[in-house]
Amino acid sequence: MIKMKKLTKKILCGALSAASLLGGLMLTGCGDGEKAADTSGAGTSGEKTELSAKTGIYAEELFDAPDLSSIFDTIGIFTDKNGETEYFGLSESNNTAHIRKVDGKWQQDFVDINKATNLGDDLCKMIKGEDGKYYLLIFRWGDSSVNFELHKLSDDFKTAENVTPASWKPNVSVSDFDSYLKNYINAVKVLSDGTIFYLTDRWNVYAPSTGDVETITDTSAASQLALCGNAAYFTNLDNSAICKYESGKSATEITDVKPTSDSFLLAASEKALFLVDSTGIHRFALDGVAWETVVDGNAKALSKSDIVYKDFAVYDDSTSGKESYFINIESGSGMTLNIADSQYLYRFNENAVVPDKIIKIYSLYENTSVRNAIISYCRENPSVSIEYATADLSGSATVSDIIRSLNTEILAGSGADIFLLDGLPIDSYIEKGVLEDLSDLLKPMADNKELVENVAKNYITDGKIYGMPVRFGVPLYVAQKDADGVFESLDKLTEYAKTSEKPVMYYSGKQSLFLSMLYTYYEKLLNEDGSINADEYKKFMESVEAIIATYGEDGGGDEYNGLGNNCHIDQIMNGDPIMLSTEKEKSIIQCVNSVEDMLTNYAIINEFDDVYGLINNTFAPNGIVGMNAACAEKEIAKDFIKYLFSEEQQNVNNGDGFPVNAAALKNIVVDTRNDDLYFSFGVSDDSGTSYKEISASWPTAEECTEFYEILLKAYKPVNNDEVLINMILSESMPVIDGSVTLDEAAENIVRKVNLYLSENS
């Protein structure tokens, strides 16, 4: 017993010592913690906000960028000797513009690097080495091969020295894909001592003095590399650690790191390493041991989706005595037309208003319009912080699993303040009183025809509005003339497919085709009570199978494997009109989300005298905004929703749908002209013997008006009950595979859908 007591005492003593040691360590860290708080951005929790309220924050500013209208291609953005940003770009006349700040004002000079480098019409990138010199990487394209050259420019840009590494392979052939990947020069960086780093499918180091080449990253072009002085820092194979390399020494891991997404940027200064990703700007002092988040990415441009962090610079801000950060971001996706660079500055401001009100937004899918609106709203309302979270559908969790988690939060009263209801059980949420009636906010807009009537009226029930889409797309077909009208009914489509001698439609895999068809024809499969009509379902499947019979299971492209549990319509209806230009397929169906989407459509339609139109007058709502009835900050949430539907925000073309605001829709589709826009694309048949160049420009005023009228005819939202869609999908794919008969599948679907409907009766 005594022994037992002694042992207990020892354990207690040990525990107390450990606790006091831990406490001591924590207290030691507090000093630094306070310092970290000084530099941390707006917190996501109340406590953090309270802390930063006393200490100021890093605020995001749109960078005072120069007018770049005179240049068509920016080839480099750097920090000059005075710590100011400077731009290099190619002008239409193929001069090189050098834009920099002189006496606080942007000044543009032209430097002639053509003569020195014999640049001509070749593509190039400018690099600023750690030695302070400018280098030009030139891509000299031939018919089917490319040569790479690296030139070191003199300070006055009048002369250049060819410093192309001897290890660079000449005449890299495009046809030999493996060799092309291994020898294509993606990027170049230069150390103070002249050592050249170049990225092929991995980072290599070339020592000009000896001609030796060393490969420093295992593989993967995704590895990030940053230089500072005579040291290089790069992420390892799985981006879990940062390694340091110095000439003549082997690389060593210096710190662990975990970027939150594949898209991130690594940068280095004399004092620290920087990691930029969607969560913010993170700093690792070279003489320190841990990362600190200096700029919180929430509600900032850093958190945008589909972005590439291109350039980063650190300045010493004499006003605040702290670092300032410049970042150049490339955002947008799809067509080149939608991709643009934008620059931001993060400066510490002790007097900045610290967000003291936080609202949360949740959606199953990322919504670009909402994300961008959050950024601009928070910039205009510094006292408000908006946290936007989306579900992770990349793992094994199904949409149902995610909704169950969300429901747990809603029941616990900790759900988001605003929901984007795409894919969520809207009807059930309305019935249970989860959603706030937004009629006081949106009904006057709908009544005054400020909202597009054919879309808005679908979301008004008994005078109440519980959700409204921020944007909408339209499923369109583009088809050869003989296919005109066949998309109106399944019978016509089946008949057309059965008699067609060539593929009826382009699709990227049978699952994509099935879902595209299901979204567009779903309503035709239903009985009056909402249950599935077995005969109509069989007709539908007959049509799908007839189309597959004309092209095979893969269609014109490989099955898109990135779907996972994601059945969102934008991911499915991805028919590309360019496919029609090969004249292999007769039609495509696609979800059109912007006028830019129609550029190639019109080019194809005009070139081949094709036809296009809506399918069943349906539209695809995107970002159905609803408000949690239990929202604590109702006024702010409503203000943000109002902001989302304001003409100003709706006029922003995010490429993810047409505005629901009527004036903005007319402005974007009819009034906006971009007549200077012109591009062409070449297409050839499979054998490569027939080649055709097709020109595309902004649609004519008549075409824009015609398209606008088409948009106004889309009055039925596509079904977005993903539980139901997934149920039908899982039962139907075995029919296409041939492992289940159509009758069996129809029976199973009718039974399951009835069960699903009866659960909610």
Add this chain to the structure above:
Amino acid sequence: MRENICGWLFLLPSLAGLCVFLLIPFCDAVGRSFFTAMSGEFVGLENYAAVVSNKAFQLAAGNTAKFIAVCVPLLLCSSFLLSVLLNEIKGLHGLLKTAYLVPLAVPVASVVMLWRLFFYDNGILNSVLSSLGLSTVDWMNSDSAFWVLVFSYIWKNMGYNIVLWLAGLSAIPDSINEAAALDGCTGIKRLFYITLPNLRGTSFMIIVLSIINTFKVFREAYLVAGDYPHESMYLLQHLFNNWFVSLDVQKMCAAAVLMAAVITVAVFIMKRLEARGER
């Protein structure tokens, strides 16, 4: 008194756990079953009426009852017979007992893999049927899905029940068996007049545990066939799970209370029957 306090103290940790994780949530569920899901408006027995008249509930309750009615007697009889046989085999007794317990230790994910291997369209069973020239069966999308579920339940719980029966059998004093043997009561007679009456207490406990275990088969059913399996294996837990997706918490709570009430009544009846048998 001191002994009582000591007993309560020992009981306290598990009682606290039971209260926090079961009793208090159940009381909350009882309360919610009389109110609307989110607004908390009192609706009396409306939720119960909605649940009882719901076709999905009727199907799920019917399937669950059918599953219990088929599985529990089948498992009780088969496990009892095997345990009696095992009790007689002296040499391999331990090894066989362990072998029967193995399915209990197999993780659910592995069981699901096994199911797929055996019962899917291109699974082992259909391969065997094909090689014998017989037509294949869509095991998971036909009425046979129910029997697949029954098989899974029996396979998984057999070992557990055998151990319980063996414990009961070993508790019967040898002297009784020896006295019965001297009186000429052997074989079947001994089974009915000596063994079974002495296992009355054990059998009550095994029946209750077997019923509880029938609800655990949902995990395998869900992982193999998802939210909406063939209707023959659509159980109450499927319905509860799906109701949670549509936030029908009030219906879930009412159905849970009904289910608890039915089980309580069944246990109470069994307890009375056991008590009557004791007398």
